[in-house]
Amino acid sequence: MNEGTLQGEARFRRRAIKVDEAMRLVMEALELGRQESVPLWEAAGRRLAEAVSATTDWPPFARSGMDGFAVRSADTALASPGAPATLRIAATVAAGALASADVAPGTAVRIMTGGAVPPGADAVVMLEQTTDAVVDGQPAVLVKRTAEPGQNIAPRGEEFRCGSVFAGPGELLRPGHAALLGTFGYAHVPVYARPRVAVLATGAELLPVEAPLAPGRIRDSNSAMVAALVAQHGGVPVLLGRVPDEPGAAAQAIVDALQQCDLIITTGGVSVGDYDVMASLLSFLATDHPAGKEASAASFASAAQTAAKPGLLPQDSRLLFNKAAMRPGAPTSAAVLSGKLLLALSGNPGACFVGFELFAKPALQRLQGATPEQAMPKQVTAQLAGSFTKGSPHERFVRARLYTENAVLCAAPLGFGKSSMMASIPEADGLIRIKAGSEGAVEGDIVDVIVL
Numbered sequence: 001m002n003e004g005t006l007q008g009e010a011r012f013r014r015r016a017i018k019v020d021e022a023m024r025l026v027m028e029a030l031e032l033g034r035q036e037s038v039p040l041w042e043a044a045g046r047r048l049a050e051a052v053s054a055t056t057d058w059p060p061f062a063r064s065g066m067d068g069f070a071v072r073s074a075d076t077a078l079a080s081p082g083a084p085a086t087l088r089i090a091a092t093v094a095a096g097a098l099a100s101a102d103v104a105p106g107t108a109v110r111i112m113t114g115g116a117v118p119p120g121a122d123a124v125v126m127l128e129q130t131t132d133a134v135v136d137g138q139p140a141v142l143v144k145r146t147a148e149p150g151q152n153i154a155p156r157g158e159e160f161r162c163g164s165v166f167a168g169p170g171e172l173l174r175p176g177h178a179a180l181l182g183t184f185g186y187a188h189v190p191v192y193a194r195p196r197v198a199v200l201a202t203g204a205e206l207l208p209v210e211a212p213l214a215p216g217r218i219r220d221s222n223s224a225m226v227a228a229l230v231a232q233h234g235g236v237p238v239l240l241g242r243v244p245d246e247p248g249a250a251a252q253a254i255v256d257a258l259q260q261c262d263l264i265i266t267t268g269g270v271s272v273g274d275y276d277v278m279a280s281l282l283s284f285l286a287t288d289h290p291a292g293k294e295a296s297a298a299s300f301a302s303a304a305q306t307a308a309k310p311g312l313l314p315q316d317s318r319l320l321f322n323k324a325a326m327r328p329g330a331p332t333s334a335a336v337l338s339g340k341l342l343l344a345l346s347g348n349p350g351a352c353f354v355g356f357e358l359f360a361k362p363a364l365q366r367l368q369g370a371t372p373e374q375a376m377p378k379q380v381t382a383q384l385a386g387s388f389t390k391g392s393p394h395e396r397f398v399r400a401r402l403y404t405e406n407a408v409l410c411a412a413p414l415g416f417g418k419s420s421m422m423a424s425i426p427e428a429d430g431l432i433r434i435k436a437g438s439e440g441a442v443e444g445d446i447v448d449v450i451v452l
């Protein structure tokens, strides 16, 4: 593939699809991700891959809820402060031990919180409601009140019956689940694996972060941002660095990424410029490509020098979209390559950020076990604080700060919000959706906002 064809393919006709449709296509293209077993200590924050159930009744034995005395409630039926019941102390039981004697009529067992209630007892009287005594030279206790049957005892199986399911596949594990998993002996937990996400920057102008600036060049900031977003949303970023706008290099990097990653994110080179390498590579999947789908697929394969890896492409490969009716990020593209999702985000940092939130974040959630509904961006309505005009007919995603005033959620558009700008990205709490076809929105309007 020479520069001439690259130019021709990049200019290949593209049809913009609505953002909601694009998000749906991405979601439909994804299967649930890989599963693995992780130590309990790492399980919180992951989604479960299999149902987990109680492996015993819980509590596993009748437990005392107080420090005090295990008694037969009938022995205390007539007790009062003036005429306490006198019970001989038959044994003492700490948590973790079993009493050496049962509670026979006229006796009590001294018991600590968490101790197993001995046979015979049906109530625990708290220490504060008793007085120590000695009767016939034997230790005894005076109980000054009637004990109700069951008082201060957690019966066996009160919370869980053995075998009952307490969390199902796809459920997001919270610290409370960790407590239950620990209780029921799950030292390892079946969860969805953290997806490995290839992060590849395209563009001959890009320098590594550590390099001094040179005329006309800039440092690659998208890789760092995308890697941070991937990690924030549960994935493992695999940094593939930068490739120049050269189809062979880009295709080879992508073919390598397919072998070690679950999802591929590229940035840059998706527009119609002479050197927009991703647009050119993806055009091979378009069914109405001038050269024909097969011919252009072959050109991708040869660009990637995949001869040594037969079968990797173009099986199970298709274009999902190569233009979305949105700004920023109109040229954002997505494809399935060898069964894996490739998201080609715009190089402009603002558009790259928005593209990640709309497409990559949901994809990461889905790969980690979320249902399509759970995976989609969380959207709320808010009152627009400040007006916003727009020129293009496309739907607009405006970086915004969110705050509440008089119990109303407000969204204030941030400055420096152009596609090429990044100053407002760190401050953004949400993306205001300004409807397609509108000329904008005015202060006080109720708008949809994607919460970041």
Ligand SMILES: Nc1nc2c(c(=O)[nH]1)N[C@H]1C(S)=C(S)[C@@H](COP(=O)(O)OP(=O)(O)OC[C@H]3O[C@@H](n4cnc5c(N)ncnc54)[C@H](O)[C@@H]3O)O[C@H]1N2
Residues within 6 Å of the ligand: 201, 202, 203, 205, 206, 218, 219, 220, 221, 222, 223, 267, 268, 269, 270, 271, 272, 273, 276, 328, 329, 330, 331, 345, 346, 347, 348, 349, 351, 419, 420
């Ligand atoms: N004639 C047209 N020109 C452009 C159109 C159009 O429709 N017709 N679309 C514009 C829109 S909208 C966008 S968005 C950009 C998309 O550009 P690309 O995705 O092709 O990205 P590049 O051309 O590679 O770079 C754009 C811009 O971003 C900088 N960049 C790229 N990669 C990085 C990186 N890793 N870190 C930091 N900055 C990066 C790059 O230097 C450019 O300044 O196209 C418009 N053009």
Ligand code: MOO
Residues within 6 Å of the ligand: 326, 327, 328, 329, 330, 331, 346, 348, 350, 351, 419, 420
């Ligand atoms: O679609 Mo672009 O990100 O507006 O400049």
Ligand SMILES: [Mg+2]
Residues within 6 Å of the ligand: 268, 269, 270, 271, 272, 273, 276, 347
């Ligand atoms: Mg470009």
